[in-house]
Amino acid sequence: MSDCIFCKIAKKEIPAEIVWEDENFIAFSDINPLSKGHTLIIPKKHFRWVWDVENIGNYFEKVREVKKILDEKYQPVFVELKVLGIDVPHAHVHLVPHY
Numbered sequence: 001m002s003d004c005i006f007c008k009i010a011k012k013e014i015p016a017e018i019v020w021e022d023e024n025f026i027a028f029s030d031i032n033p034l035s036k037g038h039t040l041i042i043p044k045k046h047f048r049w050v051w052d053v054e055n056i057g058n059y060f061e062k063v064r065e066v067k068k069i070l071d072e073k074y075q076p077v078f079v080e081l082k083v084l085g086i087d088v089p090h091a092h093v094h095l096v097p098h099y
């Protein structure tokens with residue numbers, strides 16, 4: 001999808017504060033953070049819903065890796081995982097640290 005903002009972030013056409021990435025997924029800071037370290041993890045390939053992501057198990061393994069990065073960097077009490085999917089039409093999950 002050429003007009004998808006998250007596709008543009010994945011292709012580095014729009015700047016973002018990148019927390020982590022690999023070949024298939026990228027994590028970046030939410031532009032309107034609910035707390036310090038609020039991070040989004042998305043597949044680089046466009047899927048409308050998290051349900052559609054190829055190898056969804058691998059996706060969530062990566063989400064857990066990013067959660068561990070946030071644990072080390074921010075030392076929150078816990079990290080909330082939110083899967084909403086209605087704000088931007090590209091599969092994404094939120095990691096929201098709580099203090």
Ligand SMILES: [Zn+2]
Nearest residue numbers: 004007046090
């Ligand atoms: Zn997209």
